[in-house]
Amino acid sequence: MTAHDIPGQSALAELARTTARRCGVDLDAHAGDRGVSSPVNGEQLTSLSWTSADGVDAAVARAQEAFRVWRTVPAPARGALVKRLGELLAVHKDDVATLISLEVGKITSEARGEVQEMIDICDFAVGLSRQLYGRTMPSERPGHRLMETWHPLGVVGVVSAFNFPAAVWSWNTAVALVCGDPVVWKPSELAPLTALACQAILARAIAECDAPGDLSQVVVGGADVGQALVDHSGVALLSATGSTRMGRAVGPRVADRFGRSLLELGGNNAAVVGPSADLDLATRGIVFSAAGTAGQRCTTMRRLIVHSSVVEELADRLVSAYGRLPVGDPMAEGTLVGPLIHGGAYEAMQDALSRAAAEGGKLVAGGGRELADAAPNAYYARPALVRLPEQTAVVQRETFAPILYVLPYDDFDEAIALNNAVPQGLSSSVFTNDQAEAERFLSAEGSDCGIVNVNIGTSGAEIGGAFGGEKETGGGRESGSDAWRAYMRRATNTVNYSGELPLAQGVDFSV
Numbered sequence: 001m002t003a004h005d006i007p008g009q010s011a012l013a014e015l016a017r018t019t020a021r022r023c024g025v026d027l028d029a030h031a032g033d034r035g036v037s038s039p040v041n042g043e044q045l046t047s048l049s050w051t052s053a054d055g056v057d058a059a060v061a062r063a064q065e066a067f068r069v070w071r072t073v074p075a076p077a078r079g080a081l082v083k084r085l086g087e088l089l090a091v092h093k094d095d096v097a098t099l100i101s102l103e104v105g106k107i108t109s110e111a112r113g114e115v116q117e118m119i120d121i122c123d124f125a126v127g128l129s130r131q132l133y134g135r136t137m138p139s140e141r142p143g144h145r146l147m148e149t150w151h152p153l154g155v156v157g158v159v160s161a162f163n164f165p166a167a168v169w170s171w172n173t174a175v176a177l178v179c180g181d182p183v184v185w186k187p188s189e190l191a192p193l194t195a196l197a198c199q200a201i202l203a204r205a206i207a208e209c210d211a212p213g214d215l216s217q218v219v220v221g222g223a224d225v226g227q228a229l230v231d232h233s234g235v236a237l238l239s240a241t242g243s244t245r246m247g248r249a250v251g252p253r254v255a256d257r258f259g260r261s262l263l264e265l266g267g268n269n270a271a272v273v274g275p276s277a278d279l280d281l282a283t284r285g286i287v288f289s290a291a292g293t294a295g296q297r298c299t300t301m302r303r304l305i306v307h308s309s310v311v312e313e314l315a316d317r318l319v320s321a322y323g324r325l326p327v328g329d330p331m332a333e334g335t336l337v338g339p340l341i342h343g344g345a346y347e348a349m350q351d352a353l354s355r356a357a358a359e360g361g362k363l364v365a366g367g368g369r370e371l372a373d374a375a376p377n378a379y380y381a382r383p384a385l386v387r388l389p390e391q392t393a394v395v396q397r398e399t400f401a402p403i404l405y406v407l408p409y410d411d412f413d414e415a416i417a418l419n420n421a422v423p424q425g426l427s428s429s430v431f432t433n434d435q436a437e438a439e440r441f442l443s444a445e446g447s448d449c450g451i452v453n454v455n456i457g458t459s460g461a462e463i464g465g466a467f468g469g470e471k472e473t474g475g476g477r478e479s480g481s482d483a484w485r486a487y488m489r490r491a492t493n494t495v496n497y498s499g500e501l502p503l504a505q506g507v508d509f510s511v
């Protein structure tokens with residue numbers, strides 16, 4: 001089968017059924033009145049029943065019970081559960097990857113990469129389980145010890161998006177579990193099978209490790225389910241990944257009940273290409289970040305700010321690379337660009353392309369639909385390259401599709417200003433062999449994003465760093481570094497072993 005033969009409904013439905021079964025999920029037991037379809041062929045994979053808002057209440061109550069037990073289990077013992085999760089994910093790497101490809105259209109290599117990212121965060125969290133360090137500080141008083149202790153926080157609600165239907169859950173869950181927190185997960189409505197499979201794999205690890213069964217729960221449902229989780233006072237931390245519009249709704253609601261939120265919202269990521277850049281390396285980095293995952297990562301490169309001395313050559317290289325990109329069945333060997341998630345995404349792409357044209361843009365590559373005959377209900381598009389003289393209104397917005405706007409610059413300060421002149425602040429890169437340029441881009445006066453790279457693209461971050469961004473991206477940090485602190489509460493402790501009672505700041509209060 002080649003990338004141009006798109007598999008039919010029954011083949012993909014059967015693949016979903018057998019793959020889910022291998023992960024421990026019997027799809028018949030979940031059957032209901034909600035269809036789950038595949039962007040690969042636009043046809044239904046299976047049907048599912050959805051949870052209601054009441055189901056969220058019950059799930060949070062069970063999670064709170066589990067919390068009472070789990071918070072007292074020593075963190076390294078909690079790490080043993082996450083270790084087992086990582087081992088089982090390695091066993092089921094291809095199964096979970098297949099479900100990701102089926103539900104969201106990711107090419108096999110990227111789907112396997114997503115599962116590898118899950119295994120990696122499990123490894124990280126296992127190490128973390130022995131490193132949930134608090135500090136000790138010198139007390140100003142004799143015979144006193146001043147220190148901080150990190151304690152489990154409570155139930156973590158996770159709301160995830162379709163484009164990383166498994167890894168984002170694992171970033172949150174692996175870290176939450178070692179931090180002593182249970183998780184209630186509302187996956188994307190577009191990717192419930194991947195969620196059920198991940199849940200079943202974790203449930204097996206939980207059973208094998210004799211941990212509380214309700215440490216991890218999935219609530220499959222629509223917006224009402226998400227809202228119930230957002231508004232539930234029993235959810236101590238709400239970690240939500242999605243659009244800025246979603247974050248604008250979620251953030252204030254969680255804040256209103258004094259809950260914590262961790263928001264990972266839209267990106268509008270740029271790369272600056274300086275005159276000294278290695279254009280061969282830059283081209284490869286740009287094509288992966290801009291066209292990979294069919295432009296549907298929050299880290300996707302959407303803007304390219306190129307020095308005018310190299311813009312023609314780089315644009316020619318990109319046009320040629322874009323023309324050669326194999327678009328098609330994401331599970332066929334050799335495909336690099338799978339389908340868009342649905343027709344709405346294709347329409348948004350076309351809408352952005354016509355706006356760009358109206359704003360003075362010139363489409364120099366791609367943009368059109370492909371494989372419409374082979375898969376009339378699926379939406380495959382050739383990634384688009386649009387040259388624009390300046391950063392117009394359409395460039396300010398995140399269109400979740402593979403469109404790369406190419407803009408020229410003359411002065412490096414202007415390039416930095418263009419990089420920062422959008423409402424979002426997730427990821428950015430500079431391609432340069434000029435060390436001063438690289439350092440300026442990384443400096444306080446440089447890129448204002450949460451992720452700032454040199455000589456690699458904007459996407460494809462490793463789990464070891466903190467992941468997230470500034471401004472309308474929401475400010476949250478997930479995954480590595482010290483992102484774990486969001487999942488714990490800090491207690492500051494002063495211990496007096498002096499036998500006296502000296503007061504801080506020299507206050508005298510003797511009676």
Ligand code: UN1
Pocket residue numbers: 117163164168241296297298299458459460461462
């Ligand atoms: C996302 O698109 O929501 O850096 C997450 C990356 C991946 C994660 C993307 N490691 O592209």
